[in-house]
Amino acid sequence: MLTKSHDNIKVDHKIESCETFKHSCERLIKKIESYILNNNNVVKHKQGQFETFFNDFITVVSISHRKVDLLFMRNIHVDKITETVAISCWEACYYLPEDILNGFQEAAKTEESPLGKSILNQLIENAELAAVENRPYCHDTGLTVVFAEVGQDVHIEGGDFYEAVQNGIRKGYKEGYLRNSIVGDPLLRKNTNDNTPGVVHTKLVPGDKIKFTVLPKGGGSENMSAMKFLLPGEGVEGVKKFVIDTIEAAGGKACPPIVVGVGIGGSFDKVTEIAKEAILREVGSHHDEPHIAELEKELLDDINKTGIGPQGLGGSNTALWVSIETHGCHITALPVAVNIQCHAARKKSVVI
């Protein structure tokens, strides 16, 4: 009875998740339990693990001390990961996200500088051309930053997860005719010619899926980003001053109109991580906390008063949006990080 055959599982509805699969297996669990009760000796002999595969879902059946444990996990093969990352790389580079395009359109309406307005309209035209011709919106197709939210009910099979992601970058940049912009050793500076290594952030989340977000990050804006430990007493005003100083120092070098990601709190490493996560938030969407949302609005206003404007050539639209993420921090510390995203604010999310 305890075999690897699929025949043991009678499925009465479509299997879409671990939850529905679990439901389908309830009959099987009952069957196994009664088998154990009725065949004591046999079960002793057969203690161990039995695997049953069904579609993407894996069931590890472990039997011991008259108890049956079924583990429900979803199988994702590394080839699927590589393919998903590869496609996301070139899709991100060809097709500028809707929220950024809307941002350009809004900015073009309000822009006070005629030159600034002309630049914004040319960026819109560039985005349209890139999408129609399937060519990169910007030639700097970036350092590939990949965020993976991995469901804790996922089992990765067929190889190493991180290698699969790097293979995806390699494949995506080659097949998408994207520029290889990465040197392997930061001091010897020899181009790896396949845009690896990318930077990979993983986060464990509930569920049985993986959400990939590919962020090809241009060098010009990344170079102008900054981090500082303020004194806790410097508070909101200190944060605002540091953000504005960073944006003014960047000026036209960061390729405005920019999206500004601000991290406040956490540790030396955490604050830059959340600043980068902040640039992924949609233009037009504020933080849930009212006082942080208020700070986002004030900062956007202040940044647009600097006069830097599109391309740093003057105007009233330096930033399209400011997003802030926060994290609890030590009583002695007020870390702040500003991650600048140029107007080529590319991001592509796919759930597998």
Next chain:
Amino acid sequence: MTAINITPPLTKEDVMKLKAGDEILLNGTIYVARDAAHKRLLSNLDNGEDFPIDLKNEIIFYAGPTPPKPGQVIGSIAPTTAARMDPYTPPMFEYGVKGVIGKGPRGENVKEACKEHSAICFSAIGGLSALLGERVKSAEVIAYDDLGPEAIRKLEVENFPVLVVYDAHGGDLYEQEIAKYKKA
């Protein structure tokens, strides 16, 4: 404003006529070189050697294109951040380069070098890469092939739009325009 048509190489007279804010359409030959190529070019000068190509009176475009798809002349291309070339630009102007195309503001040393050597800093729109790629009619790697995206390329361009951002008279378009829109 009507755009001024320019076909390199540039004479000193051409350069002296240009003012910060002028809109230019470039036609003809420009040369692509960026960080790694500049470093190598200038080490040639230091060693008393010639450049592998004659860049006197020419325009250098700070850029690194994406690879062309089959059937394309070039992929997407637009200027990179010019300020990274600040240490290299004055000696390049001294050698005889008459113009550079980049994006973003430059250091005081470059502004001074524009005046001293009668040269121009142009700006094209950073990230306007699909559109600018279409204005490139031919492209070939002519030196430092091993540098990949950083190799020196010779481009033939047609109506390639740039702005004069620093002229040979001390004009600075960034400073001038930002001051107009800065709110206290």
